[in-house]
Amino acid sequence: MIGKAMQDTINEQINKELFSSYLYLSMAAYFEDKSLPGFAHWMRMQEAEEREHAMKFYDFLLERGGKVMLKAIDAPKTEWTSTMEVMQEVAEHEAKVTASIYALYELALKEKDYPAQMMLQWFITEQVEEEKNAAEIIASLKMIEAHETAVLQLDHRLGKRGGD
Numbered sequence: 001m002i003g004k005a006m007q008d009t010i011n012e013q014i015n016k017e018l019f020s021s022y023l024y025l026s027m028a029a030y031f032e033d034k035s036l037p038g039f040a041h042w043m044r045m046q047e048a049e050e051r052e053h054a055m056k057f058y059d060f061l062l063e064r065g066g067k068v069m070l071k072a073i074d075a076p077k078t079e080w081t082s083t084m085e086v087m088q089e090v091a092e093h094e095a096k097v098t099a100s101i102y103a104l105y106e107l108a109l110k111e112k113d114y115p116a117q118m119m120l121q122w123f124i125t126e127q128v129e130e131e132k133n134a135a136e137i138i139a140s141l142k143m144i145e146a147h148e149t150a151v152l153q154l155d156h157r158l159g160k161r162g163g164d
């Protein structure tokens with residue numbers, strides 16, 4: 001049977017994963033509105049993954065004789081100023097999720113909860129992937145921005161052409 005501290009913290013983590021799902025669903029709607037269906041698709045896939053994460057914790061609690069206690073999910077933002085801002089928020093959000101997974105792992109070590117440690121190792125690996133995915137998209141967006149800056153510089157230079 002799972003201990004009370006682990007049970008409570010896993011219930012909080014279920015809420016965090018469901019909030020992540022809500023956040024990405026809101027970002028998907030933002031991208032649909034901006035006529036960026038590829039980004040919207042990526043966000044919908046991300047949203048589905050977050051529900052799977054929540055369910056992994058949910059099933060783990062039930063398997064261990066714990067009690068699932070769902071809490072209210074905060075409303076996510078609905079507006080962003082740019083694609084870059086959205087992706088930077090994804091990266092920051094995933095870094096926070098990683099920190100909470102590490103805190104859960106530390107609790108599992110302290111409580112000598114070996115099954116929880118095994119389960120959390122999957123999440124530790126998953127978070128490496130999640131952070132990498134966001135960083136790669138940000139790197140691509142930066143390259144696009146750099147390209148646009150270079151085109152503007154060229155435009156400026158071409159604008160100085162004098163008559164022969």
Ligand code: FEO
Pocket residue numbers: 017020049050053094097130
């Ligand atoms: Fe469930 Fe994106 O971490």
